Amino acid sequence: MALMAAAGEITPMPKCAIFADTQDEPESVYKWLDWLEKQLPFPVLKVTRGKLSTQALKMGTTRDGRKITKTDIPFFTLSEKNQIGKITHRICTKDFKIEPIRKAVRKFANVERGQKFVSVIQWIGISIDEIIRMKDSREKWQTNRWPLVDARMTRQDCLKWMDKKGFPKPPRSSCIYCPFHNDSEWRRLKTQEPIEFEKAVQFEKAVQLQKARSENFTSTPFLHRSCVSLDKVDFSTEEERGQLNMFNNECEGMCGV
Numbered sequence: 001m002a003l004m005a006a007a008g009e010i011t012p013m014p015k016c017a018i019f020a021d022t023q024d025e026p027e028s029v030y031k032w033l034d035w036l037e038k039q040l041p042f043p044v045l046k047v048t049r050g051k052l053s054t055q056a057l058k059m060g061t062t063r064d065g066r067k068i069t070k071t072d073i074p075f076f077t078l079s080e081k082n083q084i085g086k087i088t089h090r091i092c093t094k095d096f097k098i099e100p101i102r103k104a105v106r107k108f109a110n111v112e113r114g115q116k117f118v119s120v121i122q123w124i125g126i127s128i129d130e131i132i133r134m135k136d137s138r139e140k141w142q143t144n145r146w147p148l149v150d151a152r153m154t155r156q157d158c159l160k161w162m163d164k165k166g167f168p169k170p171p172r173s174s175c176i177y178c179p180f181h182n183d184s185e186w187r188r189l190k191t192q193e194p195i196e197f198e199k200a201v202q203f204e205k206a207v208q209l210q211k212a213r214s215e216n217f218t219s220t221p222f223l224h225r226s227c228v229s230l231d232k233v234d235f236s237t238e239e240e241r242g243q244l245n246m247f248n249n250e251c252e253g254m255c256g257v
């Protein structure tokens with residue numbers, strides 16, 4: 001979407017693009033961003049609330065001395081009775097994507113406190129195959145627009161557009177350990193970015209240890225939907241199983257694009 005805007009194929013020219021950094025994206029995404037910035041006639045604002053994985057491992061203590069961890073990421077969980085569950089709230093998206101972007105937009109566009117009129121149009125780069133992620137803005141001063149949906153472009157169309165222009169294939173942006181990865185993304189990470197995959201494996205082990213020590217979490221968290229340790233999952237049969245990508249209904253287009 002940014003490159004289409006730069007080429008004048010989506011108008012008007014944006015004033016800026018925003019990248020909300022969880023500091024846990026794979027190396028390929030940071031390299032891609034460096035390249036992308038050089039192609040654009042408008043600035044890319046980078047905002048961050050710190051490193052999400054560090055935050056997720058923090059242990060706090062309640063007033064009565066109980067050890068607790070904040071559950072920041074939508075892990076899959078295995079209960080003591082071996083039942084698979086899922087943490088449904090996505091504090092990570094809210095705290096590390098939506099809020100930092102909202103603050104950056106307010107500041108960049110000089111939005112006044114209590115402003116009731118629209119002065120910002122925010123473009124979100126989801127394609128038509130992710131249409132269920134379209135959500136209206138919660139802010140009175142902002143309206144959302146989805147140029148790739150307006151152009152009826154699928155993810156595949158976007159890749160074809162990139163190819164036609166001679167641009168490299170972009171990586172998918174998301175945290176390396178995101179539990180919303182489908183098996184093809186895990187497989188890609190494992191085979192093409194093994195160092196990043198290993199970071200996800202180590203993160204899962206660290207989270208499991210931390211949650212076991214805490215007194216507010218009785219299940220064991222996992223990154224993969226099977227609740228098998230990531231380094232033991234067989235990612236080879238997703239197509240045969242016709243597995244769905246659960247990411248599509250999440251994140252309002254703030255993660256994974």
Ligand code: SF4
Nearest residue numbers: 092093174175178255
């Ligand atoms: S990519 Fe996944 S883990 Fe990262 S902020 Fe989004 S939902 Fe959370």
